[in-house]
Amino acid sequence: MKDQMLITDVRMPDGIRVNVSIAGGRIDAIGPDLQVESAVAREHGNGALLLPGFVEGHTHLDKTMWSMPWYQNEVGPKLTDRIENERRFRAESGHDAAAASLALARAFLQMGTTRLRTHVDIDTDAGLKHLEGVLKTRDTLSGVLDLQTVAFPQSGMLKREGTITLLGDALRAGADVLGALDPALIDGDPVASLNASFDLASRHQKPIDIHLHEPAEIGAFTLKLLLDRVEALGMQGRVVISHAFCLGALAPRERDPLLERLALLNVALLTTAPASVPVPPLAACIEKGVTLFGGNDGIRDTWNPFGSPDMLERAAQIAMRYDLRRDDAIAMAFDCVSHAAARGCRFADYGLQVGARADLVLVDAETVAHAVAARPVRKLVVANGRVVARNGMLTEDI
Amino acid sequence: MKDQMLITDVRMPDGIRVNVSIAGGRIDAIGPDLQVESAVAREHGNGALLLPGFVEGHTHLDKTMWSMPWYQNEVGPKLTDRIENERRFRAESGHDAAAASLALARAFLQMGTTRLRTHVDIDTDAGLKHLEGVLKTRDTLSGVLDLQTVAFPQSGMLKREGTITLLGDALRAGADVLGALDPALIDGDPVASLNASFDLASRHQKPIDIHLHEPAEIGAFTLKLLLDRVEALGMQGRVVISHAFCLGALAPRERDPLLERLALLNVALLTTAPASVPVPPLAACIEKGVTLFGGNDGIRDTWNPFGSPDMLERAAQIAMRYDLRRDDAIAMAFDCVSHAAARGCRFADYGLQVGARADLVLVDAETVAHAVAARPVRKLVVANGRVVARNGMLTEDI
Numbered sequence: 001m002k003d004q005m006l007i008t009d010v011r012m013p014d015g016i017r018v019n020v021s022i023a024g025g026r027i028d029a030i031g032p033d034l035q036v037e038s039a040v041a042r043e044h045g046n047g048a049l050l051l052p053g054f055v056e057g058h059t060h061l062d063k064t065m066w067s068m069p070w071y072q073n074e075v076g077p078k079l080t081d082r083i084e085n086e087r088r089f090r091a092e093s094g095h096d097a098a099a100a101s102l103a104l105a106r107a108f109l110q111m112g113t114t115r116l117r118t119h120v121d122i123d124t125d126a127g128l129k130h131l132e133g134v135l136k137t138r139d140t141l142s143g144v145l146d147l148q149t150v151a152f153p154q155s156g157m158l159k160r161e162g163t164i165t166l167l168g169d170a171l172r173a174g175a176d177v178l179g180a181l182d183p184a185l186i187d188g189d190p191v192a193s194l195n196a197s198f199d200l201a202s203r204h205q206k207p208i209d210i211h212l213h214e215p216a217e218i219g220a221f222t223l224k225l226l227l228d229r230v231e232a233l234g235m236q237g238r239v240v241i242s243h244a245f246c247l248g249a250l251a252p253r254e255r256d257p258l259l260e261r262l263a264l265l266n267v268a269l270l271t272t273a274p275a276s277v278p279v280p281p282l283a284a285c286i287e288k289g290v291t292l293f294g295g296n297d298g299i300r301d302t303w304n305p306f307g308s309p310d311m312l313e314r315a316a317q318i319a320m321r322y323d324l325r326r327d328d329a330i331a332m333a334f335d336c337v338s339h340a341a342a343r344g345c346r347f348a349d350y351g352l353q354v355g356a357r358a359d360l361v362l363v364d365a366e367t368v369a370h371a372v373a374a375r376p377v378r379k380l381v382v383a384n385g386r387v388v389a390r391n392g393m394l395t396e397d398i
Numbered sequence: 399m400k401d402q403m404l405i406t407d408v409r410m411p412d413g414i415r416v417n418v419s420i421a422g423g424r425i426d427a428i429g430p431d432l433q434v435e436s437a438v439a440r441e442h443g444n445g446a447l448l449l450p451g452f453v454e455g456h457t458h459l460d461k462t463m464w465s466m467p468w469y470q471n472e473v474g475p476k477l478t479d480r481i482e483n484e485r486r487f488r489a490e491s492g493h494d495a496a497a498a499s500l501a502l503a504r505a506f507l508q509m510g511t512t513r514l515r516t517h518v519d520i521d522t523d524a525g526l527k528h529l530e531g532v533l534k535t536r537d538t539l540s541g542v543l544d545l546q547t548v549a550f551p552q553s554g555m556l557k558r559e560g561t562i563t564l565l566g567d568a569l570r571a572g573a574d575v576l577g578a579l580d581p582a583l584i585d586g587d588p589v590a591s592l593n594a595s596f597d598l599a600s601r602h603q604k605p606i607d608i609h610l611h612e613p614a615e616i617g618a619f620t621l622k623l624l625l626d627r628v629e630a631l632g633m634q635g636r637v638v639i640s641h642a643f644c645l646g647a648l649a650p651r652e653r654d655p656l657l658e659r660l661a662l663l664n665v666a667l668l669t670t671a672p673a674s675v676p677v678p679p680l681a682a683c684i685e686k687g688v689t690l691f692g693g694n695d696g697i698r699d700t701w702n703p704f705g706s707p708d709m710l711e712r713a714a715q716i717a718m719r720y721d722l723r724r725d726d727a728i729a730m731a732f733d734c735v736s737h738a739a740a741r742g743c744r745f746a747d748y749g750l751q752v753g754a755r756a757d758l759v760l761v762d763a764e765t766v767a768h769a770v771a772a773r774p775v776r777k778l779v780v781a782n783g784r785v786v787a788r789n790g791m792l793t794e795d796i
Contacts, residue, residue, distance in 0.1 A: 070764035073724045275673035276721035304723050305771035306714060316704060317718075323674035325702050326471045366468035373703035 003385065004028070006036045007360070010045035012352065013331070013368050020050070022358040025385035029354060043387070045362055048379055049371060051334075052352050053114030053359025054311035055341035058209075058242050058270045058295030060152075061101035061118040061137065062130040063090070066300050066309070068100065075302060079186075079213070083155055086302045087125055097133030104299060105137050107309040109145055110394045114359035114383040115347040116145060117295070119152035119179050119209070122170045124160045135174050144383035144398065146347055146357070150209050152179030157196060158187040164196055171204040177240075180210035183222050190222050198229045207238035207346070209270075212246070215278070219246025223258060230265045237266040240344055242295075244269050248278025256284070263289040268344035271336075272297045273314070273321035282322045282332065293344040294318050294336035311337040312375045319372060330369035358385040401783065402426070404434045405758070408443035410750065411729070411766050418448065420756040423783035427752060441785070443760055446777055447769060449732075450750050451512030451757025452709035453739035456607075456640050456668045456693030458550075459499035459516040459535065460528040461488070464698050464707070466498065473700060477584075477611070481553055484700045485523055495531030502697060503535050505707040507543055508792045512757035512781040513745040514543060515693070517550035517577050517607070520568045522558045533572050542781035542796065544745055544755075548607050550577030555594060556585040562594055569602040575638075578608035581620050588620050596627045605636035605744070607668075610644070613676070617644025621656060628663045638742055640668040640693075646676025654682070661687040666742035669734075670695045671712070671719035680720045680730065691742040692716050692734035709735040710773045717770060728767035756783040 005022040012018055012030075019034040020027060029036075063086065065071050075085045089095065101118070108116055120131045131149065138147040151170035157163050157180065171178060178201045183193030201208045214222050223246060230239050241262075247255055247269070262269070268291040269280050285292040294314050299307035308314070312334075318324075319333035342350035349357045362380040365371035381389035388398050403420040410416055410428075417432040418425060427434075461484065463469050473483045487493065499516070506514055518529045529547065536545045549568035555561050555578065569576060576599045581591035599606045612620050621644060628637050639660075645653055645667070660667065666689040667678050683690040692712050697705035706712070710732075716722075717731035740748035747755045760778040763769035779787035786796050 070768045072765060073767070074726075075724065273673070274721075275671070275715070275719040300771065305728070305767060306718055317673070320704060320715075321673040323672075326473065328472075330703070367470060369471070369703060370468045373698065 004036060004039045005041040005043065005385070006034070006039035007043045007045055007362075010048050010050040010362060012050055017047070018050075020360070022382070022385045025358055026349075027352070027354050027356050027358050030352070043380055048362040049365045049368070050352065051112070051361040051363065051368070051371065052338050052350065053361055053381070053383060054112045054337050055293070055345065055347060055350070056108060056113050056116040056295055056311055057293045057337070057341040057345055058272065058297060059116065059118050059307075060120070060298045060301065061104050062097040062120045062134050063301045064100050064104045064299050065095070066100070066107060067103040071302060071305075073302065073305060082303050087123060087155060089302050091125055097130040098136045101134045101137040102140060104309060105141055105145055105147070106394060106398065109141070109381065109383060109398065110378070110389045110392070111310040111312075112361035112378045112381050112389075113309065113311050114144070114146060114381075115342060115345070115350065117148040117150060117177070117209070117345045119150040120175065121154040122151050122163070122166050123153065123155040124162050124166065127166060128170055128173055131170050131173060131175060144386055144388050146384075148176045148345060148347075149174065150177040150179040151175035152211075153181055156181060156186045158189060158193055164200060167200060168204065171200075171206055176206065177209050178204065178206050180208060182212065182214050183225070184218055185214050190225055194222075194225050194229055198233055198235070201235070202233055207240070208235065209240040209242055211242045213243050215245050216249040217246075219244070220250055220254065220258065227261050227265060227267065230267055239267045240270055241267060242270040244271070244280045245278050247280040252284070255281070256288070259284060259288040259290050268293065270295055270344065271318070273318040275321060279321060286332070291340050291344045292336065293341035294333075295341070310375060312372050315372045316375070327367050327369040330372050334368045334372055359383055402434060402437045403439040403441065403783070404432070404437035405441045405443055405778075408446050408448035408760060410448055415445070416448075418758070420780070420783045423756055424747075425750070425752050425754050425756050428750070441778055446760040447763045447766070448750065449510070449759040449761065449766070449769065450736050450748065451759055451779070451781060452510045452735050453691070453743065453745060453748070454506060454511050454514040454693055454709055455691045455735070455739040455743055456670065456695060457514065457516050458518070458696045458699065459502050460495040460518045460532050461699045462498050462502045462697050463493070464498070464505060465501040469700060469703075471700065471703060480701050485521060485553060487700050489523055495528040496534045499532045499535040500538060502707060503539055503543055503545065504792060504796065507539070507779065507781060507796065508776070508787045508790070509708040509710075510759035510776045510779050510787075511707065511709050512542070512544060512779075513740060513743070513748070515546040515548060515575070515607070515743045517548040518573065519552040520549050520561070520564050521551065521553040522560050522564065525564060526568055526571055529568050529571060529573060542784055542786050544782075546574045546743060547572065548575040548577040549573035550609075551579055554579060554584045556587060556591055562598060565598060566602065569598075569604050574604065575607050576602070576604050578606060580610065580612050581623070582616055583612050588623055592620075592623050592627055596631055596633070599633070600631055605638070606633065607638040607640055609640045611641050613643050614647040617642070618648055618652065618656065625659050625663060625665065628665055635664040637665045638668055639665060642667050642669070642678045643675050645678040650682075653679070654686070657682060657686040657688050666691065668693055668742065669716070671716040673719060677719060684730070689738050689742045690734065691739035692731075693739070708773060710770050713770045714773070725765050725767035728770050732766045732770055757781055
């Protein structure tokens with residue numbers, strides 16, 4: 001096969017030393033003594049740790065100011081202050097979602113992320129403008145970065161007439177997932193808001209990813225309404241609840257039945273592992289069989305100057321948030337930005353097995369936990385079978 | 399003056415562009431048009447942001463494995479598991495506190511920290527061995543790094559006969575501060591433990607820095623006993639309470655009187671801003687006049703693989719823990735690893751004013767918050783009037 005590549009002398013996360021061959025963008029074979037005489041490209045791993053390409057489960061490429069001049073944040077403290085400020089800023093500043101998203105997406109690739117779900121603002125001021133910008137980025141990087149877009153009503157879905165129509169337009173224009181936001185505390189009508197979301201998703205045959213910031217009891221109330229609709233409409237395996245702070249605030253006897261129902265309905269949870277608010281309980285989720293995966297949320301935007309396109313840094317935040325210290329526990333945090341995220345977002349053919357898409361990262365580290373703690377330079381990043389970064393720098397053709 | 403240096407074209411944290419002259423290890427003058435014809439060294443700031451040298455308020459240089467092979471953590475979950483494991487590891491592995499502390503202290507300097515308080519284990523297995531190692535590092539870097547050592551009974555003070563004598567020996571051998579640890583939950587006798595600590599500190603005329611991990615009500619109980627002794631013994635301004643998780647768990651009506659008493663007695667608090675446990679409330683501390691400052695705790699040791707000698711990273715953790723997003727709010731997080739830490743640890747002559755020790759950091763950043771979020775390469779680090787790092791690398795003579 002013309003594009004066959006052999007990567008020699010790498011260590012799998014379990015410590016076994018192998019060679020890996022790649023053909024047609026897929027992992028073709030893995031084995032300790034594997035040789036491929038016909039390989040046209042060879043990479044020497046020199047004993048580096050082999051990791052699957054990282055997965056960003058929740059970011060906002062369209063609103064970043066990564067690689068742009070510093071944005072001095074003087075925004076008020078409320079959620080609605082931040083939403084209003086951002087919409088105004090984007091209308092007035094000439095911020096360009098195409099350029100912004102491309103710069104940040106390239107930084108993700110450079111640091112080893114090969115699959116990414118991004119929420120894109122859809123509102124009555126901007127229409128589909130931001131989505132069009134992000135779809136350009138998706139096209140530009142289509143051979144290497146597996147990018148999902150979520151049509152996200154950041155300013156609420158029911159509050160501004162015309163938003164639902166725009167969301168439908170966004171799904172027709174190429175958005176992969178329908179987004180949603182705080183049906184009670186933003187839209188003010190949890191039943192009507194959820195009904196509108198599920199109706200729209202059903203009509204377009206799209207999955208849902210809802211931002212649920214609603215805390216404690218009100219969050220649990222909305223969550224139950226949501227799960228009823230997943231069940232009634234047969235949306236099992238097609239819904240993600242992002243943030244789900246409420247699950248971090250409930251007592252186990254209220255929380256555990258919700259976790260059991262999430263597992264039964266195969267509804268996944270996304271956390272950014274924020275240090276300042278309650279988070280869904282990772283250990284309990286794993287025990288109950290709920291997929292909990294990780295993401296940054298916004299990266300250096302008008303909301304927040306933090307976040308990083310390095311998913312090993314997000315894994316470290318997750319480990320610290322859940323007080324994971326042992327190597328085997330920190331590997332669970334890495335799972336949140338790799339296998340669990342691929343499962344939650346339904347990225348196809350993910351992993352370090354034969355037949356999977358060849359998304360690979362090589363780092364000098366003893367264990368997965370070492371990689372998370374030290375965040376070493378990415379010696380090699382392979383995306384869809386193609387070398388996209390070497391020694392921390394993108395290759396010239398990316 | 400022979401060692402006069404002029405740094406031109408830097409921006410103060412308030413944005414004003416100045417030149418800075420240094421003589422005899424001190425800031426000699428600061429001004430927009432300052433010229434010093436006799437300066438023997440000149441550094442061009444090119445508009446970089448000028449920050450005061452960073453302050454690490456709480457770490458454990460003696461137990462780090464920074465710059466050593468990865469330690470695979472398989473330690474049990476309890477505090478006592480970690481203490482026992484560490485003492486055994488240090489006895490059996492040949493871990494050398496002198497080499498370990500020097501490597502990490504140099505990394506701190508490289509990243510802009512010029513003042514540092516380190517707790518050093520004193521116990522009946524190792525005696526003063528670890529302290530002797532750290533004192534070697536203090537001597538090696540004495541011209542540049544202002545290093546305070548705390549004689550710290552990591553294995554408890556009352557539990558092992560002979561520990562109090564060893565702590566006295568440590569203070570005589572050069573430790574600057576008496577450490578202490580959980581008088582109720584580790585020593586099992588809060589009154590006897592605190593009495594022993596305050597007695598020892600009084601006899602040696604040394605300040606105290608106590609690790610108080612005790613949660614909620616039990617922590618508040620111990621804290622009151624402690625404050626009674628500060629008051630009775632006239633130890634105002636000479637006590638730091640590290641961690642103080644309890645203050646993050648109490649309702650305001652129980653918490654605020656404690657904060658008021660801390661302010662009155664000038665007792666400072668240290669937080670590492672851990673994401674997984676309650677933390678003292680920063681805004682309430684500032685409002686009540688309590689100094690709350692920041693530190694890493696251990697860095698890459700048998701307890702925990704995380705932490706970093708980059709205090710801008712700690713400031714970012716603090717900002718995220720307290721949900722600080724605005725530029726002016728993030729500057730408060732930076733204050734925790736600069737001015738507030740110098741105040742809490744009583745490092746002398748700190749700051750960016752004439753007469754202060756010339757500890758300076760130059761970075762390419764628009765604002766203090768930008769520096770915290772982006773953690774740019776340190777273009778120049780000056781410690782005690784001497785250039786110790788340039789473009790992220792230590793100078794050859796350090």
